[in-house]
Amino acid sequence: MKKWLVVLLVLITLIISACSDEEGSPNDEEQNLEETIEGNSNKDEQEDEEKENDTSAEEERDSEEASGGFETQTEDQLDLTIGDTGRFDTDLTTFEITLDDAMIQQEVDEKVSEIGGYIILDITVKNTGETTQPVEDLLYGFEVTIALDMTGYQDYAESFASIDEMTGDLKPGEEVSGQYITEVYEAEEYYFRLRSGITASGSSNEVIWTIPDKEVR
Template identity: 35%
Template structure:
């Protein structure tokens, strides 16, 4: 009987010790959070958000293009220089003269006249550009509210060289551009409206001329 009571006493003591240990562990795990710990957690969360924002900026998140460097120039004439800001660089275009031709390479115009524009491009940005990126953004039209008759068509005629090559910052190139146009009292050479609308080119530039201005 004494042995049995002793065994029961040992069992109760072991159970008490186990309960006490568990209570101590729960007490340690459920200690109240101090104000200092809350502040540290908030600071860590803020730091993480700041890193994510910085990473988004570096990876291209946010605005697709930076603001343009130039305002719209809508009333240029033959001889004037327009400044263009695009997503591939900044440059100047000077339309030095324009003349019309009835035939080129023994071929008649698809519409009504051929216009030949003597132009000069200058890279005024900080990075090299392709000449075809400069010239390819322009079209010609006789009505600003309508789609133009297209860009220059040098590539379809042996008498005209294609405009291509690398243009370094500060470098100028001269070229002749051939256009096929309808007859009209006024014509406009401008940046393609679709490129302006899509923000590929950040400002509009328009030259206005009449047939009386032509060489």
């Protein structure tokens, strides 16, 4: 009888132990599941952060590429007049333009202006950069306007046989003199400048010549 009691106690002990192990298993599985979920969440957050950093870095690179990483080292010159020299520091090169003289005519080469008249500028262009540049590239984007908040008209020199058009390459240190011609409406003042869209983009410093009407008639 005692032997059966001992066997029964042993069986009861084993059953209780087994039940205890089974009750602990779900808790362990739940804990492991929570750790897995937390780990995946942290991993996702880390990946999102890395993507955000990569995106910011890419946007910064795009911005630098768009501007070319260029920053002009020459101050703006906004109050030049006839006889003054403007110094340009652009993302292409550096150069100077001197406005030697200016005049307005109603007719050039038997062509009568349909608006206020033709303004003819005598200018000298000097390549102060380190590479040879076509003078046409240096003059690209220049205009004459009657108001600084308005666009103007660009050079028509190639359309007039009597106008001394500037063409060809300028080596470093070389300069060439010639004429710039375009049409303008009648106004009290005229402005010769590099188009505002170019200077506003940071591709060049800003240089403006003011030409009073009374000095060109």
